[in-house]
Amino acid sequence: MSTVKPKQAVGIAATGNSAADPFSGPDAHGHFGRYGGIFVGETLIAAVEELDQVYNTMARKPEFWAEFDRDLKYYVGRPSPLYVAERLTAHFGGAKIVLKREDLNHTGAHKINNVATRQSL
Helix, strand or coil: CCCCCCCCCCCCCCCCCCCCCCCCCCCCCCCCCCCCCCCCCHHHHHHHHHHHHHHHHHCCCHHHHHHHHHHHHHHHCCCCCEEECHHHHHHCCCCCCEEECHHHCCCCHHHHHHHHHHHHC
16 A cells, blocks of 8 residues: 655645745645645644654654554555445546545544544544
């Protein structure tokens, strides 16, 4: 199984793009363009900043990604199976339609995807 790994860490403090290009990621203050920002409660700002610093450190370490890949396999159920939707393929004229079964992940997809990295940190 392969996991997409950044060539360099990214995060709130890692990027320095200008407000002229809001689609390339946040600037050094976490803003996306002129009006964007970090939308978390004020009481969580310190925790989010700490998480960002730890992630930027750990994302450079191969052992972090090895543990992450292991957790995705044994706790999340990765890689998610693919299902060839034969009747849907036939209905739409033969273009092969394949569904990635994220719904089979433990607890569904978005919750476990969000937690998997954080628990490794």
